[in-house]
Amino acid sequence: MAKPGLFAREAAVRLLHAVLLERRLLIDIVNGEDSLLIDLEPSERARAQSLAMTTLRNLGPIDFVLQKYLTKQTPFALLNILRVSAAEMLVDGIAAHAAVDSAVTMAKRRHKTAHLKDLANAVLRKVASEGMDIFEGLEPQELPKAFRSQMAKIVTKEEMTSIERSHQAGAPVDLSFKDIKKANAFIENSNGIMMPNGSVRLKRAGQITEMNGFLDGDWWVQDLAASIPAKCFGDLSGKKVLDLCAAPGGKTMQLASMGATVTALDISSKRLERVKQNLERTKLKANCIAADALKWKPVERFDAILLDAPCSASGTIRRHPDLPFAKENFDLGELLKLQRALLLKASNWLVPGGILIYSTCSIFSAEGEGQVQWLAKQNNDLIPQKIDPKLIGLSDYMANKDGQIRLRPDFFADLGGMDGFFVAKFTNNK
Structure with a gap:
């Protein structure tokens, strides 16, 4: 019997591989007929996507921490396992034993990485004990040079870092309402706040289709x-x-x-x-x-x-x-x-x-x-x-x-x- 969360973690690793090596967009992967998530339960699909996105948002800092404990060039297949597990510990706050144990299990389940399970265990235990002190002192994930060169035409270096920090923080969900009265009622009965432009921002993400007003067509995500x-x-x-x-x-x-x-x-x-x-x-x-x-x-x-x-x-x-x-x-x-x-x-x-x-x-x-x-x-x-x-x-x-x-x-x-x-x-x- 698979350990809880294992399939979602393995799917997150596959998503990383598709983005970083095959240069595919997550939206195309998730919505495509060959979706890497097609056999997962809805909750596992959501977790896999979330974990992959968290890893990508913090990839530079995560790699910096991992390289402290890797002495040789690491096979890409193992590196993505390490990245996902490090993201769980350093960003999501998942208990070290759960993240490390899952990473070792994932390594053992793959032919290309089975012989490296002990390395995965050793590196991630180091990340668990020392990595947070390093991670918290790092600058946010930098954009590629091609993106930075375009942005540098209208923003300063400090503004660039501020934008990259916003990228790292992720995005809340905003709703647009047909009727301001419905928007105010939604806020009174849920977790939303009114933004200066009239959008309603959710304080906590949830299942969109189950929220008040969705079936009635009161609002849309925007x-x-x-x-x-x-x-x-x-x-x-x-x-x-x-x-x-x-x-x-x-x-x-x-x-x-x-x-x-x-x-x-x-x-x-x-x-x-x-x-x-x-x-x-x-x-x-x-x-x-x-x-x-x-x-x-x-x-x-x-x-x-x-x-x-x-x-x-x-x-x-x-x-x-x-x-x-x-x-x-x-x-x-x-x-x-x-x-x-x-x-x-x-x-x-x-x-x-x-x-x-x-x-x-x-x-x-x-x-x-x-x-x-x-x-x-x-x-x-x-x-x-x-x-x-x-x-x-x-x-x-x-x-x-x-x-x-x-x-x-x-x-x-x-x-x-x-x-x-x-x-x-x-x-x-x-």
Whole structure:
């Protein structure tokens, strides 16, 4: 009979291997048909994912501690076992005997590591007795050089470390509500707190589908920062609005709940099905269209367009710690080309006086400020509009000098932070 938690730990080791060696994203692994978690119970799946993510968030510091006790190059298969067990002890506070015993068992169960079980035992016992003193004095996990070089264009060295510390802390769960009264009632009867922008942040994570209001469609999961672009429109009652690149649907539901007549466009019919499911649950309406925005032609122009463009997702690392490892050698050039093509398309679909919101969940200036500068040279009819952060529940320092919203993971750090985001607003002067 397997020891309690063993299957989840072994799955976490497999997830690490897939991310670090095969450069696969966790979301693709978990949702794929070849999922490494497919045979696990729901609780074991959740634990495996959580443990893998904790290990990735702290990989640099964990490796630093382990290397103190490893004298030779360690086989990758054993190293990942050691990493997971060290994460349990140093971050999760799991009892040393349980973590060490499980690691030795995992090593024995694998042909490539069976002969190294005694090494695993010795190293992890050292980590248990001495590792915490070392670990607590270390700087947070550093981003890869490619990420740091992009971020260095708009943040200082101290701000970079602050962002990396936010990545290490992870991300709480935020909810967006259709009705502020329902939000207040939820807070009174649960573990949520009201954030300055109106999002409800959960103090403790739990099974989302079992929470008050889920089945009634009162709310949907949406990071605080992700809710900001739609808020920048102002009043949308009765307006025709296009949500470009709509999946998974958080912004679509926001726009619909604001009284807009929404067209939700996405290139992926599979992802659009999730949008439809979310709309059905929340009893909101939108016209969902699966199409390539670069080839699609609207029947009529729109009063407002939200272009939340495909991007590096560099602002979401606190929720997706696998991203820097799986996408270390990303092709930013291709993303920039796509964003520009979408911007040009969207700019031609607005009515006179219509509003365009351009946003990315990126902390790279090339995908934010750089694209605004490029667009200004291509289209003189789009007039940049300054956004007042205070009107959308943000602080003055969350807007740059040009009145664009520039959010960082370490903003509202005392409340749990937020995703990195960029938001710019334009009006059509045709």
